[in-house]
Amino acid sequence: xxxxxxxxxxxxxxxxxxxxxxxxxxxxxxxxxxxxxxxxxxxxxxxxxxxxxxxxxxxxxxxxxxxxxxxxxxxxxxxxxxxxxxxxxxxxxxxxxxxxxxxxxxxxxxxxxxx
Numbered sequence: 535x536x537x538x539x540x541x542x543x544x545x546x547x548x549x550x551x552x553x554x555x556x557x558x559x560x561x562x563x564x565x566x567x568x569x570x571x572x573x574x575x576x577x578x579x580x581x582x583x584x585x586x587x588x589x590x591x592x593x594x595x596x597x598x599x600x601x602x603x604x605x606x607x608x609x610x611x612x613x614x615x616x617x618x619x620x621x622x623x624x625x626x627x628x629x630x631x632x633x634x635x636x637x638x639x640x641x642x643x644x645x646x647x648x649x
Contacts, residue, residue: 544617553639563580573647582639583605596616
């Protein structure tokens with residue numbers, strides 16, 4: 535599959551922006567990419583406030599904002615993750631996350647590699 539690099543850049547930018555918004559000033563955000571043969575796997579990991587269990591099923595919904603967003607000053611509309619999911623899905627990829635409250639979040643996506 536051939537991807538539109540501009541749109542993949544938007545998805546990646548949204549994930550990085552979220553990581554930065556929900557990480558305390560002394561925290562970190564890491565971006566990595568691994569060639570998995572047929573797929574490229576990208577991970578954006580932060581050590582921020584994490585996502586409450588009750589919010590995990592809705593995290594990719596448009597305009598949804600996690601209940602603990604007030605724990606840190608994080609402005610936004612709740613569209614970034616929904617847009618990222620839409621872009622990755624339209625490119626034939628998959629997006630998912632792992633998150634523990636007060637431990638941070640890791641957002642992953644995979645895209646098929648054109649060889």
